[in-house]
Amino acid sequence: MAAMTHADVSVPPDLDPFLLEHLDDPYPVYERLRDIGPVVHLPERNLWVVARYETVSAVLRDHRRFVSGLGSSYVRVAESGLRAPFIDNDPPEHTRIRRSVQQQFRRSTIEEMRPGIREVTEAHVDAAVAEGVIDVVTALTQPLPDLAIRQLTGITPPDTMTITSWADSVMHMVGPDADPIHFARVMEAFEWLGTTGLAGMPAHCLGRLIMEQGGDTGLLGDGEERLLTLGSIWLAGIDSTNSLMANAVHAFALFPQAWDAVRADPTLIPNAVEEVLRWDSPFRQFFRRTTEEVELTGVTIPADADVCAILPAANRDPVRFADPDVFDVTRADARQHVAFGASIHLCIGAPVARLEAVELLSALSTRVQRFELAGPAVRNPNREIRNFTSLPVRLVTDQDGRS
Numbered sequence: 001m002a003a004m005t006h007a008d009v010s011v012p013p014d015l016d017p018f019l020l021e022h023l024d025d026p027y028p029v030y031e032r033l034r035d036i037g038p039v040v041h042l043p044e045r046n047l048w049v050v051a052r053y054e055t056v057s058a059v060l061r062d063h064r065r066f067v068s069g070l071g072s073s074y075v076r077v078a079e080s081g082l083r084a085p086f087i088d089n090d091p092p093e094h095t096r097i098r099r100s101v102q103q104q105f106r107r108s109t110i111e112e113m114r115p116g117i118r119e120v121t122e123a124h125v126d127a128a129v130a131e132g133v134i135d136v137v138t139a140l141t142q143p144l145p146d147l148a149i150r151q152l153t154g155i156t157p158p159d160t161m162t163i164t165s166w167a168d169s170v171m172h173m174v175g176p177d178a179d180p181i182h183f184a185r186v187m188e189a190f191e192w193l194g195t196t197g198l199a200g201m202p203a204h205c206l207g208r209l210i211m212e213q214g215g216d217t218g219l220l221g222d223g224e225e226r227l228l229t230l231g232s233i234w235l236a237g238i239d240s241t242n243s244l245m246a247n248a249v250h251a252f253a254l255f256p257q258a259w260d261a262v263r264a265d266p267t268l269i270p271n272a273v274e275e276v277l278r279w280d281s282p283f284r285q286f287f288r289r290t291t292e293e294v295e296l297t298g299v300t301i302p303a304d305a306d307v308c309a310i311l312p313a314a315n316r317d318p319v320r321f322a323d324p325d326v327f328d329v330t331r332a333d334a335r336q337h338v339a340f341g342a343s344i345h346l347c348i349g350a351p352v353a354r355l356e357a358v359e360l361l362s363a364l365s366t367r368v369q370r371f372e373l374a375g376p377a378v379r380n381p382n383r384e385i386r387n388f389t390s391l392p393v394r395l396v397t398d399q400d401g402r403s
């Protein structure tokens with residue numbers, strides 16, 4: 001059979017997942033994109049879209065034919081003028097940069113952060129429970145990633161709101177039609193990091209290892225590459241984990257039986273975190289580009305094409321996950337999700353994000369009987385990440401239940 005071209009696999013404009021009207025609930029569009037074919041083409045944006053688990057995994061794993069070096073976000077490196085050292089590079093550059101810090105993200109090393117993270121998480125959860133009705137975002141899921149990343153990197157930002165706004169701008173900047181304000185904010189973040197941020201770092205920390213020694217291998221290049229490497233880790237860990245943790249509370253508010261199951265058996269918590277990542281994945285998509293014509297599942301993708309891999313759509317693919325729309329904390333294969341990507345660019349910070357989310361759910365599970373939505377859950381209108389601007393929730397405790 002002859003390979004199909006864009007004319008054969010084009011989808012109508014209303015299936016554009018970047019349309020604002022799809023941001024709150026993108027899953028119906030994802031389902032239609034998956035149903036239409038393993039690879040589809042969006043003519044208005046000249047984008048090749050993969051939404052099935054099989055093709056998303058294939059694109060992420062084939063880093064030779066689907067490269068990151070032209071940019072792994074909607075906006076190409078050539079347009080933004082910004083190359084993120086990890087995600088916007090291919091081997092051998094990517095390998096050199098990743099090896100410079102890889103040891104610092106081993107699970108055993110990250111495990112050392114647990115007591116510190118537990119302490120701040122429990123303090124925040126205690127304060128939230130005392131409040132009763134909280135906005136989960138401002139009370140928990142914005143401050144906690146900031147505190148964890150301070151511990152990981154040694155960087156103390158001016159305050160949580162400022163780092164939240166900087167990290168949010170990164171997510172807007174790399175998407176379509178970005179307001180220039182976001183670019184300016186990211187520049188401001190790096191300027192602050194290069195001056196005040198570095199000066200305030202303690203004697204032994206990841207930040208100093210990167211800046212003063214060029215990482216574990218000493219192979220990080222000049223000051224600018226070091227600053228960008230450190231800055232990438234710093235900013236990548238804020239909004240992403242905020243999203244995971246808020247999506248978790250939201251899911252448990254919608255499905256109280258799942259929360260009952262977690263409270264009855266806290267050993268389910270790590271798997272529950274994986275199920276949240278699968279069921280409501282933080283990142284909407286990552287991009288790859290072709291450098292030559294590529295055939296994928298019978299579809300010919302031309303050279304120099306933009307390929308958009310929709311991670312949450314893959315994570316709801318019924319071919320890979322049984323009853324994918326069901327939020328099931330006991331799902332045996334939840335961890336097979338691609339919310340952290342796959343292969344050489346697999347999220348380096350995944351152990352940190354998992355630790356933070358497990359600690360939050362553990363602290364909540366011993367104190368909160370159920371979550372009740374206490375107002376409209378407002379999603380951030382961001383085309384890169386799926387998080388909340390506001391998530392008002394009443395934390396109902398066992399004592400409340402008795403009164």
Ligand code: HEM
Nearest residue numbers: 072086087236237240241244282340341345347348349353
């Ligand atoms: C729930 C939270 C998080 C999610 C869902 C997430 C997701 C991802 C994904 C999907 C990628 C792959 C990008 C690609 O293939 O192009 C990635 C890469 C990366 N993440 Fe995360 N991330 C999270 C938390 C973190 C944290 C806490 C950090 C830092 C402490 C971090 C640092 C990075 C870095 C540096 C990369 C680039 C790795 C590489 O290209 O080799 N992430 N992340």
